Amino acid sequence: MSEIKIPTMADMAAQGLEPEILFWVGCAGSFDERAQKITRDICKILQHVGIGYAVLGTEESCTGDPAKRAGNEFLFQMLAMTNIEVLNAYNIKKIVTGCPHCFNTIKNEYPGLGGNYEVIHHSQLIQQLINEGKLKAEGGESFKGKKITFHDPCYLGRGNDVYEAPRAALEVLDAELVELKRCKSNGLCCGAGGAQMFKEPEPGKKDINDERMVDILEAKAQVVAAACPFCMTMLTDGVKHQEKGLEIQVLDIAEITVRANNL
């Protein structure tokens, strides 16, 4: 696909327009190089299917998730209320996020503070587009016959009972889907949640992402599909530790969709 033009809420508002959906990018999606790629891929999907969307750009800020999980409720609520003010000022009704942590926080914890929106995770958007026939898996890279597995992010799966949407995005690929030994509600955390991403792990025998690699190696997966920027970091590191970088690819659901459709 050619150039992508990313509209901001401020631009839209200046033209008196309201987008159908706000794409909440998140901190990782904004700053982490790997996650930025996924962010652009989500934009490509949105543009491809012609959904009117916008991002907040520099007006976006952390949802407060890591602060809240780490026990800093003050900081969380300060951020939440500031974000809600921005979202409400733009009259936002529907939000798609590129991160299960943002998804969980805005969906579950913002309503109590005055922020009521319909919130979906990008895997749910992709599932919906597939169901509506707007997205397929054609014209791009073929995943046919490849062994693909999905690592459930805690805040998408156990946190919010979203297990099928990301799998739906993989089912259209005609690939060989394999489940990890610990999957769905039994899924093993990547090790980044609860603000662990921002600290060294407590002393122990091994790192959690290395433990997760046991399942991944056992499944003999060639592609590990992720749906969370933090899982992405942890899984990519895990693959590197095992020196399996050439055999195992870690790709986000959005990246896989973009590749399969050559967007």
Add this chain to the structure above:
Amino acid sequence: MIAQAIFIIILGLAVFLFAKNVGKIRRNILLGKDTDRSDNPALRWKVMAKVALGQTKMVKRPVAAIMHFFIYVGFVIINLEVLEIMIDGIFGSHRIFSQPLGSLYGLLIGAFELLAVLVLTACVVFLCRRNVVHLKRFSGVEMTSWPKSDANYILITEILLMTAFLTMNAADYKLQLLHFEHYVKAGSFPVASLIAPILPDGAGALVVVERVCWWFHIIGILAFLNYLPYSKHFHILLAFPNTYYSNLNNKGKFTNMASVTNEVKAMLDPSFVPENTGEPARFGVKDVTDLSWKNLMEAYTCTECGRCTSVCPANITGKLLSPRKIMMDTRDRVTEVGNNLDKYGKDHDDGKTLLDNYITREELWACTTCNACAEACPVNINPVEIITEMRRYIVMEESQAPASLNNMFGNVENNGAPWKYSQADRFNWAENK
């Protein structure tokens, strides 16, 4: 007559003592803060029926689920027999239901006997899993000698009770065949009839065996009843209210602290007048009295099965955190606080707290809040809530978060992201290709 009097005294004493100890646990649970779980009763009944009555969360581990189901059904159904024993004990009758129920009685007794065998088998298997196979799930730092003995006492008691029940029936059956006194034919006794040959043949000796087993069985049950409040076995009662009062929200949703909302609103908007919510003593949880009554009920409901710990990513990778220990520590501490209350009255301070004296900071900071523990719990206990509440105390009251997290807080506060990037650069991703 004397036997009846003794029976009534023992029964009365047992019920009185049990009620007293249950009252104490209820008092201890109510030392917790108020939290409203009265919404949506229809869904709550459904959750209780599914999770506690139907044991739907047990099936993730099929072997344990089947064995546990035998004991559970055995316990519930054999209690019908206990009802008869009570009536016989009080009125001096013998197998009072046998006449009015007729052939149905024989059928029921047969069912009880088969269940008793299943219970016996399950208890033996469970004992082996704990003491011979040494299943990893039943060990760990928190599984000190008392919790290990507690589990064994429960299983051994159940084996003894079932053995007494079957032996009693066997002696009774043999006496029935002898047409001895009031021992009238009351069914086919499918299991007891197999044991009968090893019992003595004389009527006198058989009556002694039958009576000894009868008394042992019923006194055993009453003693076991009074053991419950001291034991993890209390879950057989609390599983029901505990699942009724389950958290009905998505597991990912953490509570928003109302006291903080007021302060933040006042900070962002100077004209805001907070409603008086009754200032909390402190932010977060330092001791058990800062927890909610639901957290404390969960602590008393925990039966230390260790499913939570066995799926905890921190524990699996050798960190100090064990969700089971969080629940056991909470129970031990609230029991201690309750005992202090009884001994020294309201204003006593023993200088101890749940934080540090029971649960260390290293445990708390190892949690990834992945909710695997809450998902695994067969009775919907949520250790994550206790962990985050204690983090809240450490962060908001003590400012003692690990340095790297303080850095993260600083970044989030100053530039709206957990890393040190400028807010002005937040949209640069649109340019980088």
